[in-house]
Amino acid sequence: MIKKALLEVKNLEVDYPYGTEKITAVREVSFTIEEGNVLGIIGESGSGKTSIALALMGLHDKAVETNGEILYNDEYLHTLSEKALNKYRWRDIAIVFQNHLDVLNPVMTIREQILEAIKKHLNLGKKEMDKKIKELLKMVHLEEKWCHAYPHQLSGGMRQKVLIAMSLACDPKLLIVDEPTTALDAISKEEILQLLEGLHKNKKFAMLLISHDMYVIQRLSNKIMVMYEGRVLEEGVTKDVLENPMHVYTRGLLDASLDINPYQDLWGIPEGNKDEETAGCIFQERCYQKKESCREKIPELQYVSLERKVACNRGGIITLLEGRHIHKTYGDGRNPIIACNNCSIKVRSGEIVALIGQSGSGKTTLATILSGLLEEDGGEVLFDEKSVLGNNFTSRKKGIQIIFQDPFSATNGGFTVEEIVKEPLDILKSDTKEEKNRMVKKALEEVQLPITKDFLQRKCSSLSGGQRQRLAIARGLVMEPKLLIADEISSMLDPSTKANVLRLLKGLQNKFGFAMLYITHDLALARKISNKVYIMYQGNIIEEGSACEVFEKPQSDYGKRLLGV
Amino acid sequence: MKKKRKILGFKQYIIIFLCIITLNFFIPRLMPGDPFTFLSAEEGQDHTAFSSEDIERHKKYYGLDQPLWQQYISYVRNLLKGDLGYSIHYKEEVLTLVLSRIAWTLSLVIASVLLSAAIGVFLGTISAYYRNSSLDKILYSGLITLSEVPSFIIALVMLFYFAAHLKLFPLSGGMSHFVDFSSRWEMIKDILLHAFLPLMALTITRIGEFYLLARNSMISILDKAYIKTARGKGLKRRRILFYHALRNAIPPIVTRIFLSFGGALGGAVLVENVFNYPGVGRLMRQGVFFRDYPLIQGIFVVMTLFVLVMNYTADAIYKKLDPRVS
Numbered sequence: 021m022i023k024k025a026l027l028e029v030k031n032l033e034v035d036y037p038y039g040t041e042k043i044t045a046v047r048e049v050s051f052t053i054e055e056g057n058v059l060g061i062i063g064e065s066g067s068g069k070t071s072i073a074l075a076l077m078g079l080h081d082k083a084v085e086t087n088g089e090i091l092y093n094d095e096y097l098h099t100l101s102e103k104a105l106n107k108y109r110w111r112d113i114a115i116v117f118q119n120h121l122d123v124l125n126p127v128m129t130i131r132e133q134i135l136e137a138i139k140k141h142l143n144l145g146k147k148e149m150d151k152k153i154k155e156l157l158k159m160v161h162l163e164e165k166w167c168h169a170y171p172h173q174l175s176g177g178m179r180q181k182v183l184i185a186m187s188l189a190c191d192p193k194l195l196i197v198d199e200p201t202t203a204l205d206a207i208s209k210e211e212i213l214q215l216l217e218g219l220h221k222n223k224k225f226a227m228l229l230i231s232h233d234m235y236v237i238q239r240l241s242n243k244i245m246v247m248y249e250g251r252v253l254e255e256g257v258t259k260d261v262l263e264n265p266m267h268v269y270t271r272g273l274l275d276a277s278l279d280i281n282p283y284q285d286l287w288g289i290p291e292g293n294k295d296e297e298t299a300g301c302i303f304q305e306r307c308y309q310k311k312e313s314c315r316e317k318i319p320e321l322q323y324v325s326l327e328r329k330v331a332c333n334r335g336g337i338i339t340l341l342e343g344r345h346i347h348k349t350y351g352d353g354r355n356p357i358i359a360c361n362n363c364s365i366k367v368r369s370g371e372i373v374a375l376i377g378q379s380g381s382g383k384t385t386l387a388t389i390l391s392g393l394l395e396e397d398g399g400e401v402l403f404d405e406k407s408v409l410g411n412n413f414t415s416r417k418k419g420i421q422i423i424f425q426d427p428f429s430a431t432n433g434g435f436t437v438e439e440i441v442k443e444p445l446d447i448l449k450s451d452t453k454e455e456k457n458r459m460v461k462k463a464l465e466e467v468q469l470p471i472t473k474d475f476l477q478r479k480c481s482s483l484s485g486g487q488r489q490r491l492a493i494a495r496g497l498v499m500e501p502k503l504l505i506a507d508e509i510s511s512m513l514d515p516s517t518k519a520n521v522l523r524l525l526k527g528l529q530n531k532f533g534f535a536m537l538y539i540t541h542d543l544a545l546a547r548k549i550s551n552k553v554y555i556m557y558q559g560n561i562i563e564e565g566s567a568c569e570v571f572e573k574p575q576s577d578y579g580k581r582l583l584g585v
Numbered sequence: 586m587k588k589k590r591k592i593l594g595f596k597q598y599i600i601i602f603l604c605i606i607t608l609n610f611f612i613p614r615l616m617p618g619d620p621f622t623f624l625s626a627e628e629g630q631d632h633t634a635f636s637s638e639d640i641e642r643h644k645k646y647y648g649l650d651q652p653l654w655q656q657y658i659s660y661v662r663n664l665l666k667g668d669l670g671y672s673i674h675y676k677e678e679v680l681t682l683v684l685s686r687i688a689w690t691l692s693l694v695i696a697s698v699l700l701s702a703a704i705g706v707f708l709g710t711i712s713a714y715y716r717n718s719s720l721d722k723i724l725y726s727g728l729i730t731l732s733e734v735p736s737f738i739i740a741l742v743m744l745f746y747f748a749a750h751l752k753l754f755p756l757s758g759g760m761s762h763f764v765d766f767s768s769r770w771e772m773i774k775d776i777l778l779h780a781f782l783p784l785m786a787l788t789i790t791r792i793g794e795f796y797l798l799a800r801n802s803m804i805s806i807l808d809k810a811y812i813k814t815a816r817g818k819g820l821k822r823r824r825i826l827f828y829h830a831l832r833n834a835i836p837p838i839v840t841r842i843f844l845s846f847g848g849a850l851g852g853a854v855l856v857e858n859v860f861n862y863p864g865v866g867r868l869m870r871q872g873v874f875f876r877d878y879p880l881i882q883g884i885f886v887v888m889t890l891f892v893l894v895m896n897y898t899a900d901a902i903y904k905k906l907d908p909r910v911s
C-alpha cells in the first residue's frame with residue numbers, strides 16, 4: 021500500500037549569520053514523509069538535524085535565512101506568514117524539543133503550559149479541557165499531581181514525558197522528535213522509547229525522529245537519512261542501511277554505536293583536519309577511499325539501488341578486494357588435497373573481515389592467494405578492480421600487505437629491527453635515505469616500539485613474541501597498505517599482549533582506514549573486531565554475512581556447531 | 586538576573602536599622618552651628634533673638650546640656666516608644682509634622698516609581714524584541730542620556746518651560762489655597778495639576794533604569810528555548826512577549842521597583858524644593874536650615890524605616906515571584 025505523502029521538503033537550506041559571513045547548516049536537503057511513517061535523521065553533533073526541525077516549523081530567528089520548499093498537505097508552509105503558520109503549528113505539526121531545563125517556561129506550571137496549546141487550537145469547554153489534561157498525563161504514565169509542578173521540580177525523564185504529552189495535546193498529524201533520549205539513564209531511555217513506540221502505534225501520527233543514537237533510530241524509524249555537515253550522505257530503508265551501510269560515514273557511525281554493536285569496542289570516525297575550505301566532497305578529509313576527483317566534484321545523492329541513495333563519487337563504499345571462484349589443489353594428481361574450492365570473498369574498503377574456521381580448512385591458502393603471493397589454479401583476484409598477479413600489489417605502496425604469525429623467529433632472526441622494517445622500502449627504491457629512516461621510525465612509533473639507536477640495531481631473535489608481532493605490523497605499515505591481511509597474528513601471544521596488539525591494530529585501522537582481512541580461529545576475537553565474517557570448512561566458504569547476523573543466527577549446520585548456537 | 590541580590594534576613598534588617606539611627610543621632614550633632622542661633626530667625630536672616638539665659642534654659646529643656654551618651658540613651662528609648670521628639674522650630678511633635686506631610690511625598694514617590702517602571706519595562710520589551718533595529722538604538726541612547734540627568738535639573742527645566750514660560754502648570758505648591766472648589770473633582774484636578782511636573786521630573790530620570798533592566802533581561806529571555814516552544818505552539822506574539830517572556834523578567838523588575846523607592850525618595854526631597862511642594866522634602870529643608878535636630882532626625886528615621894521596609898518587601902516578594910527560589 022502506498023501511503024499519501026504528508027510532508028515534502030525540497031532543497032532545504034538553512035544559513036545562520038556569523039558576523040558578516042554565514043554558516044550554512046543545512047543544504048540541498050530533500051525528503052518526504054508519508055502519513056504514519058517515521059523518518060529518522062541521524063548524524064554527528066552539528067550536522068544540522070535540529071536546524072531542519074526548526075525550519076519545518078518556521079521557528080528560526082529572523083536573522084536566519086531559510087530557503088527551499090516545504091509542502092505540507094498541499095500547503096506551501098514556507099510561503100506563509102507567521103500568523104498563518106500559527107494555525108499549523110502544534111495543531112498539525114508539533115515538536116518535542118531536545119530535553120533540557122529551558123524548554124519549559126520555568127515560571128509556569130506544567131498544566132498551564134499544556135493547557136495553553138489546547139486553548140489556542142481546540143475549542144473545548146472547561147470540563148473537557150480538564151479531562152484532556154488528565155488523559156494526556158495518563159497517556160505518558162505521569163501522575164496527575166505533577167500538573168501543578170514547575171519544570172524545575174521534575175526529573176529529566178519526567179520532563180521528557182511532559183514534553184511528549186504537551187506535543188500530542190492537539191493530536192498533530194506530524195510529530196517532530198528531537199533527541200528524545202539524550203541525558204536519560206538506560207532505564208528511562210527504554211521507557212521513553214516504549215512510550216513513543218506505543219503512542220505511534222495507537223495514534224498513527226507521522227514522525228520525524230532526530231537522534232545521534234543509532235539504537236533509537238533502529239527502534240522507531242522505517243526510513244533513515246544520514247546527515248553530515250548539513251548534507252544528506254545516505255538515505256534508505258532503516259533496516260537495510262543499518263545492516264549494510266553504503267557510505268563510509270554511515271559505517272563509521274554504526275561502528276561507533278554501542279547499542280548496534282554491543283560486542284565491539286567503540287571507534288569514532290577519525291577527525292579530519294579541515295584547515296581550508298575545500299571544494300568537492302565534504303567528507304573527504306575523513307574518507308579513506310577518496311580519489312583525486314573527490315577534491316573537485318561534489319557528489320550528488322543518487323540511487324544506488326531501488327530504495328537506497330548515496331552521495332559518493334565512488335558510489336559508496338567500494339569493494340577493495342575481490343576473490344572470485346578461487347580454486348587451489350595441493351599434491352599430485354592421485355592424491356589431491358583441495359585447499360580452496362570455488363571460494364568467493366569480498367573485502368570493502370575500511371572494513372574488517374574475519375575469516376574463521378578450524379585448522380586446515382584452507383584459510384591461509386586463501387589468504388596467500390588473495391595477496392598474490394601464491395598462484396591460484398582457478399578463479400581470479402581483483403584489487404581495486406585490477407587483477408592481482410604475483411607481487412604487483414604487495415610490493416608497492418597503498419597496496420596489499422600480509423602479516424604472518426611470528427614471521428621472524430625462525431628464518432630471519434639474524435636481521436636487525438631496522439633492516440626488517442626498512443626492507444620493503446629498500447626493494448621499492450623510491451625514497452631517499454632520510455625519507456626511509458623517517459618512515460621506519462614513524463612506523464615503529466605507531467606500533468609503540470622504541471626508536472632508540474640501540475633498539476634499531478637489536479637482532480630480531482632477541483625480541484619477545486609480542487614485540488616481534490608489533491615489528492611485523494610496523495613492517496606492513498611502512499608501505500601504507502589499503503588492505504592488511506593478518507593471519508593468526510595473535511594466537512601465540514599471551515592474553516594481555518594479545519589484547520594490546522589487537523587494540524593497537526584496530527586503532528591503526530581506525531586511524532588510517534585500511535581494510536583488514538583477519539584470519540583467526542578465535543571466535544570471541546572475531547566477534548569483537550569484525551564487520552563481516554566468512555566461515556571456511558574443508559576448503560569451502562560455507563557461510564558469510566555481517567558479524568551480527570552470522571554470530572546471532574548462523575545458517576549453515578557447521579556454522580551453528582562452530583558457534584554453538 | 587545575572588547579579589543575584591543577596592537576600593537578607595529579618596535580623597539583619599534590625600541591625601542595619603540600629604546602625605542607621607545611631608548615625609542619625611550623631612551626624613546632626615557634628616554639624617557646625619546650633620539651633621538656637623536660628624530658633625527665631627527668619628529664613629535668610631542671621632541674627633539671634635535669644636539671650637544667653639534663654640539659650641541655657643532651652644538647652645536644659647531639650648536635654649542638650651546632658652552628656653552625649655545620656656542624650657543617646659534617651660533618644661533611643663523615646664524612639665522605641667514612637668516618640669520622635671519635639672521640633673524646636675515648629676514647636677510641634679515631629680511625628681505629627683512628618684505625618685502631615687508624608688502623604689504628599691509618598692504619593693509622588695510611589696506614583697513616579699510605578700509610572701517609570703511601567704514605561705521603562707514596556708519600552709525595554711519593545712527594544713529587546715526589535716533589538717539592533719534603529720528603533721532600539723534610538724530608545725537606547727535617548728533613555729540612557731535622560732537617566733544621567735539628575736531629577737532636580739529636569740525639574741528646573743520643566744518649571745521654567747512648562748510652568749513659567751508656557752504657563753501650563755502652576756508654579757509651586759501642592760494645591761491652590763484660598764479657593765473654594767466647586768466639586769471634589771475640581772479639587773482632585775487641582776491637586777493633579779500641581780503634582781504633574783514634580784511627578785514627571787521624578788519619573789523621567791527613572792525610566793532609563795527600568796528600561797535597561799527590562800531590555801537586558803528580555804534579550805536573554807527571548808533567546809531561551811521556552812520562547813521557541815511557545816512559538817512552536819502557535820501562540821500570538823503578544824502573548825509570547827508579554828506573558829511568557831515578561832513573566833520571567835518580572836521578579837527582578839518588581840524587586841527593583843521596591844529598591845527604587847529609596848532612591849526616588851532622595852530625588853523627591855530635591856524636586857519638592859524646586860516646586861515648593863508641601864512634602865517631607867520641604868520640611869527637611871526647613872529642618873536643616875534651622876538646625877532643628879529633632880526634626881531632621883525624625884525625618885531621617887521615618888525615611889530609613891520606609892527604605893528598609895521596602896527592601897525587605899523586595900526580598901520577600903522575589904521569593905514569592907520566582908518558583909525556583911525557595
Ligand SMILES: Nc1ncnc2c1ncn2[C@@H]1O[C@H](COP(=O)(O)OP(=O)(O)OP(=O)(O)O)[C@@H](O)[C@H]1O
Pocket residue numbers: 036037043044045063064065066067068069070071072232
Ligand atoms: N543559533 C545559531 N547560530 C549560529 N549557528 C548555529 C546556530 N544554531 C546552530 N548553528 C550551527 O549550525 C550547525 C547545525 O546545528 P544543529 O543544531 O542543527 O545541529 P544538530 O545536528 O542538531 O546537532 P546536535 O546533535 O548537537 O543537536 C552547527 O554547525 C551549529 O554550529
Ligand code: SF4
Pocket residue numbers: 268301302303304307308309310311314319331332333334335336
Ligand atoms: S569516495 Fe570521495 S565522494 Fe565518496 S565519500 Fe569519499 S571523498 Fe566523498
Ligand SMILES: [Mg+2]
Pocket residue numbers: 069070071118198199
Ligand atoms: Mg540538535
